[in-house]
Amino acid sequence: MEPVEPRTSWTFVTNHARILAMIQRNPETRLRDMAAACRLTERAAQAIVTDLESAGYLTRARHGRRNRYRITPGTLFRHPAEGRHEVADLLMLLAQLDPSPGDETRPAPAGRRAGSDRTNS
Template identity: 70%
Template sequence: MEPVRPRTSWTFVTNHARILAMILKDPETRLRDMAQTCQITERAAQAIVTDLETAGYLTRVRNGRRNHYAVTPETLFRHPAEGQHQIADLLQVLVDLDPRAGAAGPPTAEGDQRERDPHG
């Protein structure tokens, strides 16, 4: 029997959310890095940043040759089903999931980091 393949290649987290979380973590992240992380073109990353800025989810200020971004965490989700909730909690979850953040898991009662079982 052949493995069942998904009908489409959708994901639970959009590139808009990924980029906003990247900016929250590093307000001077480059479009090149956003694009590489999301596996999209720099032009697509630029369009997403523009979408987010236009919708009020972030502000952008030119600082020399770099952009400095600031996330507006009290902004609400766009869809009516979640529209009463702020995006700040979701963004924090995404930042915490980032393997580059160096977290080895939640602290134990003793305050030490738990070792993660590499096999699940």
């Protein structure tokens, strides 16, 4: 039986959560840096920030040539299954992770490399 390639069309963490975590780490982070870390276009990163601001998860204020973001405390998850939990709990976990934008050298989990023709010996 041929090994099945892993599905790569989904992730556990959304780009909205990634952007919020970056803002949690650095409230003055630039859209360019958000986009690079999340492997998005700047336009997509801008749309996500706009979504988050419109939904009340963050506010944005201009400071010189930069935006300064503030995450709104006490905001809850949008989906009813998690709706009683604060987004801040997830952000605390995600903010601890190193975003390492562009780090292509990180190995895939064992047994999950694309094109791997390892056999059990």
